[in-house]
Amino acid sequence: DAKTTQPPSMDCAEGRAANLPCNHSTISGNEYVYWYRQIHSQGPQYIIHGLKNNETNEMASLIITEDRKSSTLILPHATLRDTAVYYCIVRVDMDSNYQLIWGAGTKLIIKP
C-alpha cells in the first residue's frame, strides 16, 4: 500500500518555482522520503531524498515538516523539460532490504 499521497496533477509557468506537495502521515522515524521523476516511457530519474532536515542539490530542494508528516519538492526555476510525473516515495526496511514504496505521482505540466 502506498504510504504517500500527492495531487494527481499540477501546472506551473515556465521560469517560476514549482512546489509539489506530498503527505506521508504514517511515515516511521527511520524511513526516508525520496523523490523521483519519470518522463513518458522512460526509467525514473532520481531527484533528491531526505530524512528530517531540508535538503538541496543542483536539481531541487526538499522541505520536510518538523513532524515529518509531509514534504514539498521545489524546482526553483521550472523549464519545459521539467514536465514529467513526479513521485514521492517512502523507503521502508523490509527484512534488511530497503524497498521504495511508490505513490501515485503528480503529473507536472510546465507551460510556456
Added chain:
Amino acid sequence: GAVVSQHPSRVICKSGTSVKIECRSLDFQATTMFWYRQFPKQSLMLMATSNEGSKATYEQGVEKDKFLINHASLTLSTLTVTSAHPEDSSFYICSAKSWSNYGYTFGSGTRLTVV
C-alpha cells in the same frame, strides 16, 4: 555516476512464448536489484527483489514460476516472462542498489507487447 543498462527497450512477442529482459549495472556492483511493472498511467509496482547469488523474493500476487528472475552475478539480473499472454503486456523496469549517495539507479525500461 551509476548507470544501469536495460535491454531490450521494446519487444513484441507472440502469445505463449518467453521473453528475457536483461539489466546490467555498468560501473558498479549491484548486490540487490528490483524489478517493477508499470501499467499505463499507473505508478510502479514492485514485482520482486533479487539478491546476488540467492533466490528472488516475490511480492504478493506475483507468480514466481511465470516471472523468472536470475541474479547470478553482481552486474547482471534477468527477468524472463514465461508463456507470455496479452495481459502481461506492460512496461518493465529494473533498479539496482548502488554505491552512490542515493542508492537506487533505474534502467530505461522495457516495453513488452504480447500479441
